[in-house]
Amino acid sequence: MRRWAPALAVLIGGGSALALYDVVGTVPTLVILLLQAVAARRLMHVDPQQRAVSRLDRAQELIEGHLGAETKTFEVAMAQLMDRYDQAQRRLQRNLDLRDAIFEYAPGGVVFTGVGGWVKAVNQGMRQLMPVVPNPVGKRVRSAIVHRELAATMERAVAEGQPVLAECAAGRFEILIRAAPVGDHGACIAVVVDVSPLKHAAQARSDFVANVSHELRTPITSIRGYAETLMDMPGSLDEEHVLMLGAIDRNARRLTTIFEDLLELARIEAREGELELVATPLAPLLQEVAASFEHSAQARRVDLVTVCDENIAARLHQQAFDRILGNLVANAIKFAPAKTAVRLTARDDGEQVLVEVHDSGPGIAPKYHERVFERFFRLDKGRARSQGGSGLGLSLVKHLCQATGSQVGVRSNPGHGSVFWVRFPR
Numbered sequence: 001m002r003r004w005a006p007a008l009a010v011l012i013g014g015g016s017a018l019a020l021y022d023v024v025g026t027v028p029t030l031v032i033l034l035l036q037a038v039a040a041r042r043l044m045h046v047d048p049q050q051r052a053v054s055r056l057d058r059a060q061e062l063i064e065g066h067l068g069a070e071t072k073t074f075e076v077a078m079a080q081l082m083d084r085y086d087q088a089q090r091r092l093q094r095n096l097d098l099r100d101a102i103f104e105y106a107p108g109g110v111v112f113t114g115v116g117g118w119v120k121a122v123n124q125g126m127r128q129l130m131p132v133v134p135n136p137v138g139k140r141v142r143s144a145i146v147h148r149e150l151a152a153t154m155e156r157a158v159a160e161g162q163p164v165l166a167e168c169a170a171g172r173f174e175i176l177i178r179a180a181p182v183g184d185h186g187a188c189i190a191v192v193v194d195v196s197p198l199k200h201a202a203q204a205r206s207d208f209v210a211n212v213s214h215e216l217r218t219p220i221t222s223i224r225g226y227a228e229t230l231m232d233m234p235g236s237l238d239e240e241h242v243l244m245l246g247a248i249d250r251n252a253r254r255l256t257t258i259f260e261d262l263l264e265l266a267r268i269e270a271r272e273g274e275l276e277l278v279a280t281p282l283a284p285l286l287q288e289v290a291a292s293f294e295h296s297a298q299a300r301r302v303d304l305v306t307v308c309d310e311n312i313a314a315r316l317h318q319q320a321f322d323r324i325l326g327n328l329v330a331n332a333i334k335f336a337p338a339k340t341a342v343r344l345t346a347r348d349d350g351e352q353v354l355v356e357v358h359d360s361g362p363g364i365a366p367k368y369h370e371r372v373f374e375r376f377f378r379l380d381k382g383r384a385r386s387q388g389g390s391g392l393g394l395s396l397v398k399h400l401c402q403a404t405g406s407q408v409g410v411r412s413n414p415g416h417g418s419v420f421w422v423r424f425p426r
Contacts, residue, residue, distance in 0.1 A: 109192035111145065113154065115185045119144045129192055130170050154179045154188045167195070174199045210266040213259040220259070224252040261392035264323075265375075268399045277315040277404060277425070282346045282353065283308040285318070289325045290344060293333060301338040304329075308346040314353040314424035320400045321424075324408075327393040328357040328420045335361035335418075352423040359419075364412040372410065373398040397422075 103110055109126030113119055122136045126145065136144035141151040149168045157164040157179035166177040170192075179190040227249040230237065237245070283306075290304045297304045325344070332342040336359045343358040364372060364379060371377050376391040401408045405425055412418035 106191075108194065110189065111141065111150075111154075111192075112182075112187070112189045113141060114187050117141060117155070117158075117186070117188075126192060129173055129175060129194060150177055150179075150190060150192065153177045154190050157181050157190075158186055158188050172196075206266045209262050213262040213266070217256065217259050220252050220255050224249060224256070227252060258392065261396060264396055265392065265399060268396070268403055277317055279313050279315050280318060280321075281310070281313045282355070283310050283312065285321060286325070286344050286346060286355075289322060289329055292326065293329050296330070297333050297342065300333055300336070302333050302336045303341040304333075304344070305341050306344045308344075312346050312348060312353060314346075314355075314426060316406075316424050317404050320404050324397050324400050324406075324422060325355065325357070327397050328422075331393060332357050332359035332361070332418070332420070335359060337361070348426070349423065351426055353426055354421060354423055356419050356421045358417065360417040363414040363416050364410060364418055365414055366412075369410050369412070373408070 103121065104123050106123060106125055109129045110121075110123045111119060111126055112121045117140055119136050119139055119141060122132055122144070126132055130150065131146040133139065133144055133146075141154055142148070145151070147170055149166055149170075153164050153166040158181050161181055163178060163180040166179075168175060168177070173194050174196045176193045176195050177190060178193075179188055181188050227245050231242065231245050231249065286306045286308050290306050294304060329342065329344065336342050340360040344355070345358070346353060346355045348354075368379060372379070373394045375395045378391055397408055400406075401422060407423040408421070410418055410420050
């Protein structure tokens with residue numbers, strides 16, 4: 001009996017290995033079974049009459065089921081299993097190398113913290129954007145990276161359980177920080193991107209537009225002045241000269257309007273953050289805008305109608321509101337047929353206040369609803385140019401809405417007029 005004890009122990013151990021399948025997985029269980037089966041065969045060669053054939057056959061069937069093919073010997077099965085294990089290890093290593101390369105050479109700074117806010121990894125890009133201590137791993141973010149806004153943004157992301165964006169300065173860089181929690185245990189990853197080139201390009205464009213517009217206003221004003229002076233002397237000019245002077249004056253006025261709108265766009269784009277909003281009743285503002293356009297509406301034989309409850313109020317910037325609504329009303333009057341009405345309405349719309357400008361004009365095809373807010377976009381270029389305007393009015397409306405946290409859009413179809421709407425926060 002002592003002579004067969006090792007074989008019995010190995011065969012009994014096979015059942016224990018099979019019981020471990022749900023705990024350790026397929027590959028470790030197969031390895032244990034193979035080792036036990038090989039050991040059992042060698043031990044049982046001592047006495048060929050005492051072999052546990054059924055147990056070995058069961059192990060062989062289990063291995064063949066996982067490998068998907070018949071195996072002649074346990075040595076071949078072991079070789080195939082180890083080969084697959086080596087392939088899996090190589091794939092894993094390639095993925096780890098790729099992850100490390102992406103982390104290290106990402107176009108920006110990356111920092112990863114574990115549970116409790118301890119730094120686990122910092123890439124080279126972060127060292128180029130912010131002051132990082134020589135050995136940051138294992139330290140708190142505030143101690144490892146000398147930038148308070150970064151630590152505050154990561155702590156906020158963990159506390160809120162969602163990604164957080166922050167834009168700030170880091171020495172000579174203008175940076176954008178995006179922090180996001182990882183899992184539910186307080187780990188966090190933050191990516192820092194240098195947006196200085198974008199900021200400088202936007203500022204340069206804004207400065208260029210403002211400078212050019214300002215410099216061109218002086219000669220245009222001079223041209224308008226001389227044209228108006230000559231037009232005030234009709235007796236000394238023939239009809240053809242009067243027509244030419246009228247064209248000069250008309251186009252000079254149009255250029256003046258374009259320059260003023262370009263300057264306004266440049267001022268809006270140069271502002272930092274949103275405009276300050278104040279809770280304001282809407283009824284008086286709608287009536288003021290309607291009164292300011294009463295003369296131009298009468299000239300085109302268009303009625304202006306306002307519909308607004310006295311109790312409706314919205315959070316808005318009054319000057320921006322006047323410009324937004326004024327541009328929409330001016331457009332509506334320009335395209336409304338004679339003897340029709342332009343209606344200004346305001347009403348509660350859930351958490352927002354909806355202001356609409358209705359007209360009975362030619363309408364706008366749905367495919368152009370987004371494009372009408374682009375700079376210099378015109379549906380009917382000939383008609384729009386003959387009626388004046390800069391082509392920047394709706395673009396100004398869109399930018400002012402973005403600066404005041406509002407939304408603008410249009411509902412329209414050809415032949416059925418247009419409704420331009422703006423949603424303001426209550």
